[in-house]
Amino acid sequence: MHKDFKLGKEDINILKGINLDIEQGEMVALLGPSGSGKSTFLNVLGGLVPPTSGNIMIRDYRISEMTENELCLFRREHLGFIFQSYNLISTMTAMENVALALTFAGVKKEIRKERAIEALEVVGLVDRMGHKPSELSGGQQQRVSIARALVNHPEIILADEPTGNLDSKTSADIMEMIYRLNREENQTFVIVTHDPDTTKYCTKVIHMQDGLIESEVSQ
Amino acid sequence: MKFRTILTIIGVVIGTSSIIVMVSIGNGAQKSITDELSGIGSVTTLQVYQDLSSMGMTSMGGGKTDDKAILNDDAIKDLKKIDGVVAVTPVVNLSGGEIEVDREQYGVSLMGVDYAVLEDMRYVTTSGKKPGANDENSVILGKDVLTSFTYTGASTQLTESEVKPEDLIGQNITMTIKRTNANGEEEMKTQKLKVTGVLESTGGNEDYSIIADYNLVTELNEWQTGKKANVKKQGYSQALVTVEDSAVVNAVTTEVEAMQFTVFSMQQILDSMGSVFQMLQILLGGIGGVALLVACIGIVNTMTMSIYERTKEIGIMKVIGASISDIRNMFIAESTMIGLIGGLVGIVISLVLSLLINFIAGFFIGGEGGVTISFITPGLVIFALVFSALVGLLSGVRPAIKAANLSSLDAIRSE
Ligand SMILES: Nc1ncnc2c1ncn2[C@@H]1O[C@H](COP(=O)(O)OP(=O)(O)O)[C@@H](O)[C@H]1O
Ligand SMILES: [Mg+2]
Numbered sequence: 001m002h003k004d005f006k007l008g009k010e011d012i013n014i015l016k017g018i019n020l021d022i023e024q025g026e027m028v029a030l031l032g033p034s035g036s037g038k039s040t041f042l043n044v045l046g047g048l049v050p051p052t053s054g055n056i057m058i059r060d061y062r063i064s065e066m067t068e069n070e071l072c073l074f075r076r077e078h079l080g081f082i083f084q085s086y087n088l089i090s091t092m093t094a095m096e097n098v099a100l101a102l103t104f105a106g107v108k109k110e111i112r113k114e115r116a117i118e119a120l121e122v123v124g125l126v127d128r129m130g131h132k133p134s135e136l137s138g139g140q141q142q143r144v145s146i147a148r149a150l151v152n153h154p155e156i157i158l159a160d161e162p163t164g165n166l167d168s169k170t171s172a173d174i175m176e177m178i179y180r181l182n183r184e185e186n187q188t189f190v191i192v193t194h195d196p197d198t199t200k201y202c203t204k205v206i207h208m209q210d211g212l213i214e215s216e217v218s219q
Numbered sequence: 220m221k222f223r224t225i226l227t228i229i230g231v232v233i234g235t236s237s238i239i240v241m242v243s244i245g246n247g248a249q250k251s252i253t254d255e256l257s258g259i260g261s262v263t264t265l266q267v268y269q270d271l272s273s274m275g276m277t278s279m280g281g282g283k284t285d286d287k288a289i290l291n292d293d294a295i296k297d298l299k300k301i302d303g304v305v306a307v308t309p310v311v312n313l314s315g316g317e318i319e320v321d322r323e324q325y326g327v328s329l330m331g332v333d334y335a336v337l338e339d340m341r342y343v344t345t346s347g348k349k350p351g352a353n354d355e356n357s358v359i360l361g362k363d364v365l366t367s368f369t370y371t372g373a374s375t376q377l378t379e380s381e382v383k384p385e386d387l388i389g390q391n392i393t394m395t396i397k398r399t400n401a402n403g404e405e406e407m408k409t410q411k412l413k414v415t416g417v418l419e420s421t422g423g424n425e426d427y428s429i430i431a432d433y434n435l436v437t438e439l440n441e442w443q444t445g446k447k448a449n450v451k452k453q454g455y456s457q458a459l460v461t462v463e464d465s466a467v468v469n470a471v472t473t474e475v476e477a478m479q480f481t482v483f484s485m486q487q488i489l490d491s492m493g494s495v496f497q498m499l500q501i502l503l504g505g506i507g508g509v510a511l512l513v514a515c516i517g518i519v520n521t522m523t524m525s526i527y528e529r530t531k532e533i534g535i536m537k538v539i540g541a542s543i544s545d546i547r548n549m550f551i552a553e554s555t556m557i558g559l560i561g562g563l564v565g566i567v568i569s570l571v572l573s574l575l576i577n578f579i580a581g582f583f584i585g586g587e588g589g590v591t592i593s594f595i596t597p598g599l600v601i602f603a604l605v606f607s608a609l610v611g612l613l614s615g616v617r618p619a620i621k622a623a624n625l626s627s628l629d630a631i632r633s634e
Contacts, residue, residue: 048627068543076540081539083631087535101539104540104542152540
């Protein structure tokens with residue numbers, strides 16, 4: 001798979017031919033120096049940007065050929081996203097942030113609340129569900145965003161440096177939690193990271209370099 | 220709620236309430252004047268006059284004076300033949316009469332009509348009855364006959380009489396008229412009149428007159444002027460034509476005008492007033508419309524600003540599964556709400572303003588039962604509500620489409 005970005009008139013080739021298979025239930029770490037194309041790869045994988053050439057297949061779905069609306073429906077049901085900067089909506093409480101993902105899926109209000117609380121239970125934040133993001137610590141905010149990613153029970157969760165803004169103690173907590181979810185729910189995780197410590201939880205470690213996969217190690 | 224949103228809503232409030240108040244003032248003016256004018260009888264009665272302008276024209280042109288239409292008994296017969304005409308009567312006026320009621324003197328004028336067709340005319344008596352065809356000395360009093368000038372000694376002043384015209388029904392009143400004879404001496408003549416009823420208000424001259432038989436009035440006129448009236452040559456000054464219903468008024472008017480008489484009807488006034496008020500409403504509504512247009516621009520601006528501010532939020536929503544239509548509907552719903560809330564508040568404010576305008580107007584103008592300057596119909600309220608919601612909705616469309624088409628990744632990266 002290739003990905004070019006237009007920079008002025010020039011096309012610069014960012015992803016230069018990536019070929020990768022990921023099995024259901026795997027926990028994949030994506031490592032590599034800054035600018036090597038990790039985030040771009042993850043975004044293409046999640047259908048947030050289309051690839052320039054090549055294919056992305058998730059089960060039987062050909063992501064690379066879906067329209068924007070099809071992608072949106074697909075994301076609702078099958079994908080969860082976790083970002084380095086949490087990306088919570090600042091005017092909403094933790095509970096509302098988590099429930100928002102269900103709103104678009106057309107889930108009824110009472111059920112939305114029920115399921116949002118369930119998801120917050122999983123990340124251990126039920127007692128903070130009425131708090132706004134600004135009233136929560138970084139680790140707590142990241143846990144809210146994980147709960148949001150979980151609430152639809154997606155098969156795949158894509159995480160872009162989920163521990164990038166957190167101290168090592170909190171990072172370890174978050175990784176433990178992700179690991180537990182991976183074990184218990186058999187959810188597939190693709191985690192971009194540049195912290196080698198986090199790789200110890202993963203079943204597969206991929207090193208990227210300059211838009212290419214440099215090494216792929218299963219462990 | 221954001222301060223900016225509140226300001227935008229205030230814009231809509233000003234727009235809607237100015238439209239409502241402006242149109243309501245047009246409504247109110249129309250309502251009070253048409254209420255005033257449209258007595259049942261008067262709408263189906265045409266006043267026919269000898270055409271003064273054509274008389275002048277022909278005499279100036281020299282000769283051919285016999286061409287002019289004369290409103291004499293032949294003409295009256297012709298008028299009666301027009302389709303839709305129920306009754307025609309000549310009108311003979313006499314002014315300068317005086318009557319004494321309860322030791323007060325009242326100046327009165329007589330309006331003489333043909334008692335033979337009185338039954339067919341749309342004169343309605345509020346009390347008493349109409350005189351029969353042969354009751355030559357019986358009269359009907361106009362509603363406001365006793366509200367006219369009261370003579371108390373030398374000074375004249377407009378006072379409300381304590382005697383009601385109704386009190387005189389069944390009584391004989393004595394009317395006095397005066398003339399100055401050839402020797403410069405003043406002569407008096409008295410005439411007994413029997414009051415049989417009081418006329419319902421027509422909004423016309425009848426209200427201030429005593430309706431009498433035209434033979435009697437002609438007789439009194441001849442005594443007063445000392446000349447015999449030559450109806451055949453000079454015609455009556457006026458005739459009243461009663462038509463079947465208001466639907467034929469215009470057709471009859473055209474036919475009478477074709478006979479070279481001047482026609483004057485309440486219908487004409489109502490028609491021309493109708494168009495004047497329509498113009499007034501369009502003009503006033505237009506002023507409100509401009510205010511609402513400004514509000515409309517305000518909504519577009521607020522929504523666009525809101526999109527810039529919430530770009531990241533939009534991106535997040537798209538990433539977690541909001542579709543293009545979810546985002547679009549969200550913004551359109553928001554701008555429609557701005558319009559709707561603005562409209563609702565605007566309606567409440569204009570109802571209050573309307574009461575206030577009528578109260579203040581009543582304070583200055585006076586009059587019993589309050590004054591209607593501003594009149595808000597339920598239709599106007601519904602129109603304003605629908606219109607303001609529509610303005611909100613339409614103003615939101617472009618910003619909403621813009622928001623929905625943002626790239627989720629670019630949006631989520633923005634700060
Ligand atoms: N939208 C974009 N337009 C142009 N260039 C981009 C865009 N997004 C990323 N890039 C470039 O692609 C390269 C890879 O970026 P990224 O995938 O974010 O790397 P990583 O996440 O590994 O640090 C960088 O050189 C970056 O400048
Ligand atoms: Mg990155």
